[in-house]
Amino acid sequence: MLTRIQQKLLADHRLQEIHAKVESESRLTEEDAMRLYEVRDLNALAFLASIPRERKNGNKAYYILNRHINYSNLCILSCQFCSFAKKKRDAEAYEFTIEEMVGKATSALGMGITEIHMVGGLHPSWKFDHYEALLRALKKIDPRLHLKTFTAIEILHLAWMGKLNVAETLEQLHAAGLDSLTGGGAEIFSQRVRDQICRGKETAEEWLDVHRTWHRMGGRSTCTMLYGHVETIAERVDHLKRLRALQDETRGFTAFIPLPFHAENNKLSHIPEPTGFENLRNLAIARLYLDNFDHIKCYWINHSLKLAQISLSHGVDDLDGTVLEEKIYHMAGAKTPQEQTASELVKAIREAGRIPVQRDSLYNEIARPKDEKPAAAPDETTLSPGHNPATESNLATA
Ligand code: SF4
Numbered sequence: 001m002l003t004r005i006q007q008k009l010l011a012d013h014r015l016q017e018i019h020a021k022v023e024s025e026s027r028l029t030e031e032d033a034m035r036l037y038e039v040r041d042l043n044a045l046a047f048l049a050s051i052p053r054e055r056k057n058g059n060k061a062y063y064i065l066n067r068h069i070n071y072s073n074l075c076i077l078s079c080q081f082c083s084f085a086k087k088k089r090d091a092e093a094y095e096f097t098i099e100e101m102v103g104k105a106t107s108a109l110g111m112g113i114t115e116i117h118m119v120g121g122l123h124p125s126w127k128f129d130h131y132e133a134l135l136r137a138l139k140k141i142d143p144r145l146h147l148k149t150f151t152a153i154e155i156l157h158l159a160w161m162g163k164l165n166v167a168e169t170l171e172q173l174h175a176a177g178l179d180s181l182t183g184g185g186a187e188i189f190s191q192r193v194r195d196q197i198c199r200g201k202e203t204a205e206e207w208l209d210v211h212r213t214w215h216r217m218g219g220r221s222t223c224t225m226l227y228g229h230v231e232t233i234a235e236r237v238d239h240l241k242r243l244r245a246l247q248d249e250t251r252g253f254t255a256f257i258p259l260p261f262h263a264e265n266n267k268l269s270h271i272p273e274p275t276g277f278e279n280l281r282n283l284a285i286a287r288l289y290l291d292n293f294d295h296i297k298c299y300w301i302n303h304s305l306k307l308a309q310i311s312l313s314h315g316v317d318d319l320d321g322t323v324l325e326e327k328i329y330h331m332a333g334a335k336t337p338q339e340q341t342a343s344e345l346v347k348a349i350r351e352a353g354r355i356p357v358q359r360d361s362l363y364n365e366i367a368r369p370k371d372e373k374p375a376a377a378p379d380e381t382t383l384s385p386g387h388n389p390a391t392e393s394n395l396a397t398a
Helices: 004-009 013-023 030-036 042-057 098-109 128-141 152-162 166-176 191-197 204-216 233-250 276-289 305-311 342-351 389-395
Strands: 060-064 066-070 115-119 146-149 221-227 253-260 318-321 355-359 365-367
Touching: 004 042, 013 030, 013 042, 030 233, 030 276, 042 060, 042 276, 060 342, 066 098, 098 115, 098 128, 128 146, 128 152, 128 166, 152 166, 152 204, 166 204, 204 221, 204 233, 221 233, 233 253, 233 276, 253 276, 276 305, 305 318, 305 342, 318 342, 342 355
Parallel strands: 060 318, 060 355, 066 115, 115 146, 221 253
Antiparallel strands: 355 365
């Protein structure tokens, strides 16, 4: 039974039809998604998106203790939207040695991280065995450390460098320590858009095929959509449709992560960045349309923690993590900090009325407060049995 306020939110006949589908867990069509993109009332979208969000995840909101490492920004491509990639001659070009990366991971391990998230440019000269050695060195620090590394585009580059097919590449990297794939490089699947924003990059089919191959091997990955540049709404919906179709086939995606375009220091700087309204609308529609995804993540680095906090009422159930060091979005003008403490994430989640849950890379719960009252102050956080001491000390600073 809808309240009077909810009835008002759904005054539009088409929204009532969509609401009935959402309540009965019927799949939304592409026409439904297009209709949702016409909605100007964020409260209506928030109300609708909260239905599957709470059906799937209750009142929980997830975060992870992780460390990002962008191993090098040297890249053989020059995607028009990218502010990160450099050539050897550029002053901002860099590459970390394996020893430097081991040092970064080791110091973060002392802060209780459970995951290394590692991506970089398509390096012009590193050989395949360099990446294997890197994975082995990181795994040697602590075999329990989950290595979430490489986009599908990097996998295709490594396959080319190693003269291997995709399956062989993934098998060898997995043997060296790769645990799951990151979701970057998808951009927008439409070839019309790819020709304008990332000419020369692999096609949608090649991106999807890397994830399909990995999922068939039993691997898990995330997926993304870079939006808010030259794409049409129909092309966004087409992108979501292709992700939903692959998820139907493999069930290998853990989460969907929309990435808003950032405009500084790249060849598309004349395009205005998506607004807060656009970002929240996009997250809510993703939650409604991607009915076979368990998790929708609002990556606070590119949305800001303030907007990520609000997104917890717009279909989102995950804020990502501590991150510690990020270069890709910061070279594109991101004003967010480089890291968040666990206590800041917990505080943001609790203020939004959700229950903070520390997760691992596959969304298994590592720790959560016993006291589920959302208004409890972060420094009252107590952990359930089975937590790891590093996490406890991290949360205890909240
Ligand atoms: S988006 Fe990736 S592949 Fe494209 S230029 Fe930047 S680093 Fe290279």
